[in-house]
Amino acid sequence: MQAGDRIGDRYELTYPVGRGGMGQVWAGFDERLDRPVAIKFLRQLEVPEDERETAGKRFRREARATARLDHPGVPAVHDLGVHGEDLYLVMQLVPGIVLADHIAEQERLPVGEAVSIAAQVCSVLEAAHAASLVHRDLKPQNLMITPAGVAKVLDFGVAALLNPAEASRITATGRTLGTPAYIAPEQAQGGPVGPAADLYALGCILFEMLGGHPPYQAANAPDMMRRHLYSPIPIIGEYRSDVPDDLAHLLYCLLAKDPAERPASAGEVRRLLNPFVDGDDTPGVVAGRAGNRSSDATARTAAVPPKNSQQKFAASRAKARELAENERFVQAAEVLERALHSLSESEGGLLATEAMSVRLDIANLLMLAGDFRQARGAFAALARDLDQSGGQQDLAEECRHQVLVCETEMGQVTSNGFIQPKPLLHQKGRFTLT
Incomplete structure (x- = not known):
């Protein structure tokens, strides 16, 4: 399995999270609902032949056991299926x-x-x-x-x-x-x-x-x-x-x-x-x-700068654009987030203006996805950083307006009772509404 593989004609693998003796866990994206998920595989060929039936029962048992527990302390189960010779379980991706x-x-x-x-x-x-x-x-x-x-x-x-x-009483033989x-x-x-x-x-x-x-x-x-x-x-x-x-x-x-x-x-x-x-x-x-570390039913990644950071970053932006055009806004934002953090200062990183442009893309994508809480934080941070840099005050003012729009969408009505939404920041080369 590798990043980019599609499972069940719906889930795209993004990066591996963990590996056990008989399976793997991948972070992925649900293409239909534009949300991150964890995909847990039982690799049947890695299970001793005389234990495969038992292992399969235990795997399906996990799906049923977890799905029946409606509790915020248990990851939600979304799907169960077969991919080739492997069983897979799709669950909530738990950050942390x-x-x-x-x-x-x-x-x-x-x-x-x-x-x-x-x-x-x-x-x-x-x-x-x-x-x-x-x-x-x-x-x-x-x-x-x-x-x-x-x-x-x-x-x-x-x-x-x-x-x-x-x-x-499903147990593994001799264990x-x-x-x-x-x-x-x-x-x-x-x-x-x-x-x-x-x-x-x-x-x-x-x-x-x-x-x-x-x-x-x-x-x-x-x-x-x-x-x-x-x-x-x-x-x-x-x-x-x-x-x-x-x-x-x-x-x-x-x-x-x-x-x-x-x-x-x-x-x-x-x-x-x-x-x-x-x-x-x-x-x-x-x-x-x-912080933002995550794993497993759950995901943790290390930001390792690629050998050719700028080329890889350009490819990530192209990938994000393609995702956005297919209305997979959350996944597009995550692609940009990972790309932004993968560039180290030792390799030159991004120019401040280019980094600000990418952050603006991320904020816009979150807003397009309807994640107004995250978008509000992203726009607020942009406005603050633009103010501190002393430049692009018009852009900083538009970011503050977008903060108010997000607050209105979240039900935080302002003193005048209503904020007129403006088109998302429209600048060439960005994921914006026209």
Whole structure:
């Protein structure tokens, strides 16, 4: 697979996001609805032949399990299909940062921030458990924090239905599903797995957010599982002194060896966590650090300048123009954004006037797409930068007018009650209305 490939006669692949043992995740665009998506593939030929049927069932199970959860903390499922010999799942593209990477960058998260993330995950688990679903593989690698500070739970692919009439207990031959560092003792032993296993995994994640590492560490998976089964429960207060006693006690209970000794439900855990979410460490802090990075059901890219930046940039502008002519405005704006950021100063970059022209194209495209919130921010930033440069004041004034138009479209009516929309900035060579 490569960028530009079309899937299902509708989705265009843009760049790879991640790769696992049996599949790939790509960022893409839905050509019909002009929106970014994540496309997750199960590469059947990379699955051992005797496991293909089971893997296919698990993949379809993920689609059904995720689609039935109508919750802001779960990526929306858009489509499921077959491409050649591969299965694919089309999902919401989640911008942000993987929690595992965030922990690696920060080492230990502030108490309020860690608790806020854990409480949001509890909200997702409430919905999942109410729908008779157990995730069974919660870990920092399966959690995303968006720029808005929303925690998203990914990969319900190993979710087990609690309803005995439906449960098929799909497992890979000879394996225990789950990740050793976060696996509940009963799951490590191959016993029945219920909601309490997800709460145990959440306890491991919360411990790692606060302590900088999982509760148990070992050189290999079997030794790690033995530690979950037999090692004393670690005390978070021994690793940092600013964790409130009641929160430390809750974390200790989440890590109980016996499922019956853990809190009764995800809802109860969420209620017990809420008092420790404070205004200084709420998700906005995470959002600021996450910026515009994204992954997976989810996408993260590194801006690597091409060998011939200017030629590649010109090709990107031509591609964006073609997309705009086909009314794929959001995708055209993203193409220009990536091209703009790919040019490094060491290679000369863009002239200030040319960069301003591209930024104006992006703002216009967002407005044409009806994304007035993003367009407003783009026009406001342009007006501010034009004012600071001291030139093109007419253009700066038009950008400020477009800010008002966007605010009107968003329902933010001004003091005079109405803003007369003007044609989008019409300059030669730009994506504009005439």
